[in-house]
Amino acid sequence: MSHYEFECTECFRSHKADPQTLRCETCFGTLSVKYVNSKKQVNTLVGGGTLEMPIPLCSLSEYLSLGEGNTPVVSMPNISSMFEVEAHAKLEFMNPTGSFKDRGTAMMISALKSKGVHEIVEDSSGNAGASVSAYSTRAGMKAHIFAPLSAPRTKLNQIKIYGSVLHEVDGSRDETTEAAEKFVKNKSIVYASHNLSPFFIEGTKTFGYEIFNDFDREMPENIVVPVGNGSLYLGIWKALEELKEKRLIKTLPKLHCIQAENVNPIASNNTWNKSEMKSTVAGGIAVGSPPRKLEVQSVLRQSGGTANSVKEASIVEWQIKLAKYEGLFCEPTSAAAFAGLENLINGKQIDKNESVLIPITGSGLKDVFPE
Ligand SMILES: Cc1ncc(COP(=O)(O)O)c(C=O)c1O
Ligand SMILES: [Zn+2]
Known part of the structure; x- marks a missing residue:
């Protein structure tokens, strides 16, 4: 067993x-x-080697790494004084392919490889596709990556350079998923959807374990996460629950979920109508029907976090402000979290002097530059 x-x-x-x-x-x-079987459980060491985290592999030697994780946490003094909070950023763009996705991909590809999988299909707004392309090459697997034709060229070219077959879809992010599902039907190829594969969240979990160490065993009071499908959001929560079960933490941070106003199936309070979806500069969170929506809503309730929608102009503004105020260059999807931070502070969902952690989920170099 x-x-x-x-x-x-x-x-x-x-x-x-x-x-x-x-x-x-x-x-x-x-x-x-x-x-389910603690005697056989395999753990990896995370958080600077200080914590054991259970993983879905039968041996540590099955884990394929390109050096993901252990990203730096830096303070943001200018944003902190602007809002009178204690703001920190975790630099997820420093992962091997330039986004947090590498955490999930490393675990998903390792688990699939350990089960003898040699050919996969994935669909993505660009970052997960680039990540899966890199790690599948590392694993010696063939990968077909479906991505919207409208995704930034840099991301599409990045998918190709690692050697995967890129299928460009002339349609929305959701239509890209439909195309991948159609392609895989009646084939023996595995649909390695990072949104559905349970293995992916086992990898993004490392983020939650690391912050335990980054903050000297004191968790920040708030974490503000850009959410499309919720893979980072849910991975952080799973880590927090595991740490709580081990009695390492008592109080959990509030996990806030940020979406673009133009695509906000979770943050719209159930008034969302997918047919009215508009385009957004935050392509990574342009997900009209997130399959794990109920899970994200459940974590929002449990953690006391707020789901908030941000305007397009504010996303673009914050991409520039973050670069100018703090020297951090993120892609628009990541900037949405900062637009959300401003809303949460104005709405008093985050109070003065509270600590806040924001993952900078993807590099500014991957997307279109603002002029
Ligand atoms: C840079 C960036 N941030 C955040 C997200 C959102 O991740 P998720 O869809 O798992 O919530 C994505 C997804 O593509 C992304 O590319
Ligand atoms: Zn069921």
């Missing part, structure tokens, strides 16, 4: 951890990894 299985996030039915199983066979709910 393996030390983990997949569990439905809605009806809690157990499933064998098969790479082809991405949805619950009873209720079509999304799946997550559940560790």
Whole structure:
């Protein structure tokens, strides 16, 4: 018996951890990894080697790394004094392919490789595709990456340079997913959707473990995350729950979820109508039907976080402000979190003198530059 299985996030039915199983066979709910056999559990050391984190691999030697994780945390003195808070950034753009996705991809590709998978399909707004392309090459797997034709050229070229087959889709982010699902139908290729694969969140979990160490075992009071499908948001929460279960932390941060006003299926308070979706400069969070929406909403309730929508002009403004005030150059999707920070402070969801951590999820070099 393996030390983990997949569990439905809605009806809690157990499933064998098969790479082809991405949805619950009873209720079509999304799946997550559940560790069931502590005697066989495999742990990796994270947070500067100080913490054990359970992983869905049978041995540490199965883990394929390109050096992801352990990203720096820096203070943001100008934003801190502007808002009278204690603001820190975790520099996720310093991951090997320039975004936080590498955390999830490293674990997902390692787990799939350990199960004998040699050909995969993925769909992405660009960053996850570039990440999957790099790690599948490292694993000796063939990868087909579906991405919108409208994605920044830099991201599309990055997908290609690692050697994957790029399928450009003349349509929205959601239509890109549909094209990938159609392509994989009736083929033996594995659909390695980073949004559905339970392995991906087991990798983004490392972010939550690292901050325990980054903040000297004191968690920040707030974490503000740009959310499309919620893979980082949910990975952070899973880490926090595991740390709480080990009695290492008592109070959990508020996890705030930031979306673009033009695509806000989670932040719109159930008034969202996908047919009215408009385009956004924050391409990484332009997800009209996030499959893990119920999970994100549940974490919002449990953590006391707020879901907030930000305006296009504010996203662009904050990309420039972050570069000018703090010397940090992020892509527009990441800047959305800062536009959200401003709203949360104005709306008093974050109070004066509170500590705030913002992941800078992707590099400014990957997207179109503002003039
Ligand atoms: C730079 C960046 N930030 C945030 C996100 C949102 O991640 P998720 O869709 O897992 O919530 C993405 C997704 O593509 C991204 O590329
Ligand atoms: Zn179910």
